[in-house]
Amino acid sequence: MPLKLLNNVFFQSIFLMSLLVVVGIFIPNWLVFVITKAIAYGLVGLGIITLMRGGLVSFGQGFVFGIGGYTAGLLGTQAGLTDAVLLLFISFIFTGFVGLIIAPLLARYRDIFFAMLSLAFSMVLYGILIKIDAIGGSDGFVLPESTYFGIKPSKEYADYILYVVSVIMTGIVSILLRYYYDSTPGLIALAVRENELRVEYLGSSAFNVTVLNFTIAAGLGGMGGALNGIALGHIDPEFTYWTTSGEFVFISILAGYLSVPAVFLAALLLELVRSFSGRYFPDTWQLILGVFLILSIIFIPSGIGSFFKQLFDKLKNK
Amino acid sequence: MKFFRHCLILASSILVSTMSFVGVTNADDHKGFKIGVVTFLSGPAAEPFGVPAWNGGKLLIKLLNEGKVPAPYNKKGFGGMEITAIPIDESGGATKQVQEFRNLVQRDKVDAVLGYVSSGDCMAIPAVADELQALTVLYDCGTPRVFEDASYKYVFRTAAHAAMDNIAIAKYLIEKGHDISSIAGINQNYAWGKDSWKDFSVSIKKLSPNSEIKNELFPKIFSGQYGTEISALLNSKAKVVHSSLWGGDLQSFILQAKPRGFFKRTQVVFSAGDQVMPGLGNKYPEGVILGARGQYGMMAPDTPLNNWFYKAYMDEYGVFPAQPPYRMVQGLMGLKMAIEKAMDKNGGKKPNKDEIAEAFTGLEFEAPGGLVQMKLGNGHQAIQPHAIGKTAKDKDGNIIVTDIVRYKASCVNPPNGIKAVDWINAGFPGADC
């Protein structure tokens, strides 16, 4: 019985969440913040991984990242809605809905075409955002400070509370996602990745599964964007720029599509590499980031998830 | 088992990263004064702004630490405390900068942050700065909205905002009797370009209501190709063409426009036209009216402090300083004065951020570009005197700036409590020229 409990996704996530919440008390503030940001990026990566299970990679998740961020930001500045939990939730739903609308346009395409069309969508949004002066144009705008169930935390604890909220919400999302992966459409997605036509010959729709995956990925990306905006207190059209999307793809390829926690680890790794190379090599951080990208693609081509799997399999055999 | 594996991975990675960087946070012994300097070190704004600014800053910090700066800056470092500076790249957008800012404050535990060229960054940072209660000096960016739309406790700007540049140019055009019956503009499509054009065109309309506005072009920033824009401007036959382009965009615009006779056919004004002069040298066109966003570089005043700085920079880097190094030096000097004023008050201890902020508010100090007064934004936003000039060739064929007109700070800056754009629209009430 206890062993069975250990294998239960629900229990695992609760344990992991509490572990992170406790760890958060002891680590310095800046690291709490970096992890919160990594969670935001990881959420978008999780969306890409959902798509990757169905054989697609979106090079334009900046699109949904931006929509989520602007949704949270505009609700905050225009409607005075500052509750972080509510903002994350609304961004998730709204961006998912936007995803559902554009998914049928994209779901017909595969491989590089899908990647490039999604990228084009994000660039169109970028073009629109820098044009709208009412919401700050290219400068973006500042978000009001968040509240939590009507309470505004004091400044010393604001970072930690947002961190806890994001850990819990991400935990819930990860549990739901695990259930989705194990459901029939989740399995069909894996089959679509292998052989789409055969899926059609089994009477299931690759198109529908792709639309569903894209919608979920959009919702996750929106939530990530909202979290990123709330954490930073500022958003700008850079959220939707192609270089931002490139980072998301990198996170998901670094993580591989086998494991959910690996995504967040990959996001954290990228955040740390970027931040520390920017700190110690301000002139050449792009070079370091680029080399890091190439090396990790060469040496762990199927992602951290598989890398650790191999490592532990080896240990077990010894 | 998979579950424990993941826990282990996550926990160990967090542990490793914490432990490996714990040195960074603990190494901080708070004897000297540590500042983060944020400026463009990569991307298109690095060469014209970020790098020369940081060159000026680096030089001044070195000389300050050695105690080789003339009075009133002759005390070593900041009030005897050695200055250490951590340079950070400003490129990557406002969102990235907010994160870098947090890293500087929370991880590196700097005592103050000096930085920001881009208006977008200047709009984003102050909110976070106050939230983290981190002393922040904005040294360059142009937008007037930072202290017009909000007020901050720990944020100061030691340079005048962009309204001054364009008001002064409008005044110059009229005083010098230029034909302003029609004007056109080419400015970048973001806050800086749009604000600059608005300030300029409204000022002209106020001073000469009959002048006609022709093209208002807003190419995107860093586009680098202006062939079409140049054709459109030539077609419009406007008497005066205004531009707030800067850096590579300005250089490319000049290179593309000059062979097409652009500068001979129309009177061009560049509101921030000086910072590409060291790079372009004699390729810079003649007869252009330009500002340097202050009395900087070729339009700097003949004071001992300026002569000292101009020479020190020239000796170190082999080119003359344009506005960016002046502005960073101005920021550093302001910070130094505020710290030393606070130390005079607290008996010579290292002042905390509240003491420095209090001393900074309303501070006046002499910089190479003239007297800087923290008069706007309830003592957080500086005003400074300005100068406008016109390029010409000297007898050796070198480009120089002549016909310089100097403006008092209070002549081209709004008084405290009035937004720049309202002041212009109202016709400059209370201007003291």
Add this chain to the structure above:
Amino acid sequence: MSDKSNLLRAEGINKSFGAVIAAKDININIQKGERVSLIGSNGAGKTTFMNMVTGYLKPDTGNIFFKGENITPLNPRIITQKGISRSFQIPQIFEPMSAWENLLVALGTSKKNHSYFRNARSKENSDYIDEILSRFSLNEFAHRQVSELPGGVRKLLDIAMALVRKPDILLLDEPTSGVGAEEKYPLMDTIAKALSVENLTVIFVEHDMDIVQNYSERVIAFYQGEIIADGNCDNVLNDKNVQEFVTGKTQVKAK
């Protein structure tokens, strides 16, 4: 539309690929419960016919009716949902998954799936898949990754996947191709046994005339896109044209 006793009816099908004629005025009626084999040399039009029935290819002219409904314009997915499943000459199975998971995917959106939005590995689904596996004698391979399985097993799995939805018509594309001679009969026996449980209509393409003789009641012979013979097994195999163009000169003994 008309005669309900015809489960599948093809009317005046023509199809050409450039200069190659793949189908020329094909008319076929298939009744419920029939076991039909399609024979003909390579390029005779058997697979093209199969692809047209399942909607992968569209005929240039002509229509195909299933249970009286014109299915010509429909795509493979809809046709599968209506009750026509197929297997493939080269097994189309999902390599990184186990045989068990392959069947779970095959369950897909069908009415046989008891838990579409819940965990797909539900008790009901497990029981059903185990039943299918045992029917095809595949239990021992259930949890092995299919990319490691031997050829005959892969063939069986491919057919099992087509059967999971409980179709009305099953199309088998060369079920014994790529399998060693000594394995052919055991394989066909397993297939026949598995299919006998349902009252299925089976159409299969086959080159081995012994197998055709042993496992089908009706044979349709194709030559250059045309049907040159259609009827009961012995008659067709003894037809002079069939012997000349399809099976070669050798006389086939009557059963």
Add this chain to the structure above:
Amino acid sequence: MIDEFLTIFLDGAIYASWLFIVALGLTFVFGVLKILNIAHGGIYALGAYSTATLVPIFYSLGMPDQLVIVTMLISALAVAIVITPIMERGILRRFYGQDEVLIVLVTYAIYLVLEDVQKIIWGMNSLYVSEPRELLGALEFGSLYYVGYDLALIGLAIFCGLFLWLVLNKTKSGKIVLAVIHNPEISGCMGVNINKVYLAAFFVGAFLAALAGSFTAPLISVQVGISVAVVIESFAVVIIGGLGSIPGAVIGALIIGMARAACVHKLPEAEIFIMYFCMAGMLIFRPKGLFQGAQARKI
């Protein structure tokens, strides 16, 4: 009226020519290697830098002015010769046959590296080589003044496009390349050295990128950061025209060039948006671009 129309046409054509040369290499490399090379913009920048370095040396040697064009060609060639083995042989070759999107990510990483390589080699200062632009003098159209060099870019673009098209369709090696584009596996079986074709194609793509940079250098101040806009604009061209299609690149460049010129003259407010607008319109009505046929499904 006629004047303005002519101006829009000329401005649009000049801009389109520039865009076309950049996009041509991008689309050709995609056609052959199925790689959408984000680092294309980085190679463009290297071309500009190498011209800005070599041309002053050329002048200091006191060579006849007309030969400066040769120097510019040589500098583009030099970039392609250096960059091709490093990128294609050294890095990209490891990833052939893998997911196309993974390769896009690799080229993105290379793009990041190239950004800083420029900084390390040439430093932060901008370089100028405006001299070649004075070579062809100026032309007057009505009240307008055009520089001959800018108009010559139109000729260069036409030459590049036509030359590549002729090589592909009229020579034996070109036909081999077309065969590889059509089906690399079968071509490989028939004795075509695929690796050689890939290397050659990448070389041509890199040369075109460097050439575009090389001939743009006299127009601009060559400095860090000139590549980022190039990436996205050439990308827009190939999206509109269809990935891998040379005629598509022509049309895509013309659409963006003309639309942009018309906007600057008639509706300046829309200029910044027009490129994305063209792209969005194309996506909605013809998502694979003008010249992209339907993808065959696999089975």
